[in-house]
Amino acid sequence: MNKIYVVGIGPGAYDQMTGKAIQALRDSDVIIGYTVYVDLVKDHFSDKTFMTTPMKKEVDRCVLAFEEAQKGQTVSMICSGDAGVYGMAGLMYEVGVGYPQTELEIIPGVTAATGGAAVLGAPLIHDFCLISLSDLLTPWEKIEARLLGAAQADFVVCLYNPSSKKRHDYLKRACELLMTYKSPDTVCGIVSQIAREGEESRVMTLRELSDTQVDMFTTVFIGNSQTRNIGGKMVTPRGYRNV
Amino acid sequence: MNKIYVVGIGPGAYDQMTGKAIQALRDSDVIIGYTVYVDLVKDHFSDKTFMTTPMKKEVDRCVLAFEEAQKGQTVSMICSGDAGVYGMAGLMYEVGVGYPQTELEIIPGVTAATGGAAVLGAPLIHDFCLISLSDLLTPWEKIEARLLGAAQADFVVCLYNPSSKKRHDYLKRACELLMTYKSPDTVCGIVSQIAREGEESRVMTLRELSDTQVDMFTTVFIGNSQTRNIGGKMVTPRGYRNV
Numbered sequence: 001m002n003k004i005y006v007v008g009i010g011p012g013a014y015d016q017m018t019g020k021a022i023q024a025l026r027d028s029d030v031i032i033g034y035t036v037y038v039d040l041v042k043d044h045f046s047d048k049t050f051m052t053t054p055m056k057k058e059v060d061r062c063v064l065a066f067e068e069a070q071k072g073q074t075v076s077m078i079c080s081g082d083a084g085v086y087g088m089a090g091l092m093y094e095v096g097v098g099y100p101q102t103e104l105e106i107i108p109g110v111t112a113a114t115g116g117a118a119v120l121g122a123p124l125i126h127d128f129c130l131i132s133l134s135d136l137l138t139p140w141e142k143i144e145a146r147l148l149g150a151a152q153a154d155f156v157v158c159l160y161n162p163s164s165k166k167r168h169d170y171l172k173r174a175c176e177l178l179m180t181y182k183s184p185d186t187v188c189g190i191v192s193q194i195a196r197e198g199e200e201s202r203v204m205t206l207r208e209l210s211d212t213q214v215d216m217f218t219t220v221f222i223g224n225s226q227t228r229n230i231g232g233k234m235v236t237p238r239g240y241r242n243v
Numbered sequence: 244m245n246k247i248y249v250v251g252i253g254p255g256a257y258d259q260m261t262g263k264a265i266q267a268l269r270d271s272d273v274i275i276g277y278t279v280y281v282d283l284v285k286d287h288f289s290d291k292t293f294m295t296t297p298m299k300k301e302v303d304r305c306v307l308a309f310e311e312a313q314k315g316q317t318v319s320m321i322c323s324g325d326a327g328v329y330g331m332a333g334l335m336y337e338v339g340v341g342y343p344q345t346e347l348e349i350i351p352g353v354t355a356a357t358g359g360a361a362v363l364g365a366p367l368i369h370d371f372c373l374i375s376l377s378d379l380l381t382p383w384e385k386i387e388a389r390l391l392g393a394a395q396a397d398f399v400v401c402l403y404n405p406s407s408k409k410r411h412d413y414l415k416r417a418c419e420l421l422m423t424y425k426s427p428d429t430v431c432g433i434v435s436q437i438a439r440e441g442e443e444s445r446v447m448t449l450r451e452l453s454d455t456q457v458d459m460f461t462t463v464f465i466g467n468s469q470t471r472n473i474g475g476k477m478v479t480p481r482g483y484r485n486v
Contacts, residue, residue, distance in 0.1 A: 020258040108360070109357070114328060117351070118326075126329070139483060145396045
């Protein structure tokens with residue numbers, strides 16, 4: 001039985017990795033990942049063999065990991081944030097059906113939702129939804145239904161993949177759908193390059209957000225009906241009753 | 244200007260803390276938290292002063308932190324998991340309005356959703372909602388509306404605080420609501436004592452979950468329509484299209 005670690009390296013900064021994630025990478029011969037993530041950790045594990053595959057070659061990346069493990073190498077597959085949130089952990093189990101002699105150990109990390117929330121203040125204190133605006137693998141109608149459902153039930157909403165070259169107007173469309181049930185004055189926030197060089201954040205209203213251009217390295221937060229702007233921080237209270 | 248760190252210590256094991264969280268605790272004179280969380284870290288920071296307040300005394304705990312900071316102490320307020328997910332970060336900003344000379348730094352951690360997901364496999368790979376079943380500060384009707392909204396829009400659902408002495412039947416009620424839109428065969432999972440001694444997990448159907456008793460140290464996962472049981476692991480695919 002050989003083993004592959006599937007490791008969430010956190011938002012970017014080395015000091016936001018967990019001890020367990022660092023140990024897994026130290027124990028590995030080979031570290032595999034998307035080029036951008038490999039560059040984030042490379043300097044701290046300079047004695048390792050690094051292998052990368054480009055974006056959209058995720059299945060190939062999984063196969064590569066299992067093939068290396070079969071050669072007797074200890075392998076870590078790395079993901080930014082948490083490996084189990086829009087990460088590689090799921091696909092590794094799916095591809096792993098063909099490699100029954102290899103065991104997976106998933107090592108969690110700080111995902112962009114909680115990493116970004118810490119920068120903005122405390123937007124996710126109460127019930128929230130994570131929704132990806134990427135319609136590469138999900139029909140847009142399904143994404144729309146989720147945005148409407150989340151808005152109607154007064155969830156805080158955190159958006160991943162809010163934009164890309166082909167999808168430059170998706171955030172605007174999402175905001176307009178959310179405004180079916182959420183006030184245009186709802187407190188919102190955006191964080192880009194979380195825990196990386198050039199980190200930036202801004203708190204604004206939902207109306208302002210709908211006219212804001214963001215890039216693919218931005219995570220977007222839309223408050224619930226109770227979320228407030230306290231001294232420039234986005235803060236959601238614990239509940240709806242004062243106790 | 245003095246500073247308080249609000250620190251997510253992760254699910255429980257020391258090696259699931261981030262380097263940044265460890266550094267904040269090392270830099271502190273005083274570490275404040277709920278008794279159970281203080282016990283989780285105490286042995287690793289034995290030269291610090293620890294202060295605890297019991298459950299439901301969260302406002303007192305915040306005031307204590309600000310008062311200690313005003314005396315010139317460097318203070319860390321610790322929370323299990325992530326300080327910004329049903330944690331103390333929000334209340335610290337609210338109470339902090341009365342202490343404008345104190346700055347807060349929120350240090351994110353691995354929350355029970357992603358820590359538990361790593362134990363079960365990969366249930367949170369796609370859009371998901373976090374819902375707390377505690378109706379102490381939230382009207383039950385609001386929780387019901389969120390359960391129904393999440394089920395109708397086919398989100399994966401992760402439940403925090405699924406049970407307590409007074410709320411022993413809440414998980415059953417939640418499952419029945421979810422079954423309005425989700426199949427009773429939906430793949431579900433539970434994890435208790437995540438990353439602590441006695442960690443246990445189980446994968447089952449939604450029908451089975453509705454007849455399962457859990458305690459307050461359990462996190463519950465309900466899949467979406469695509470979630471599968473792969474060799475005893477709970478795995479949600481990346482999307483709805485095969486690419």
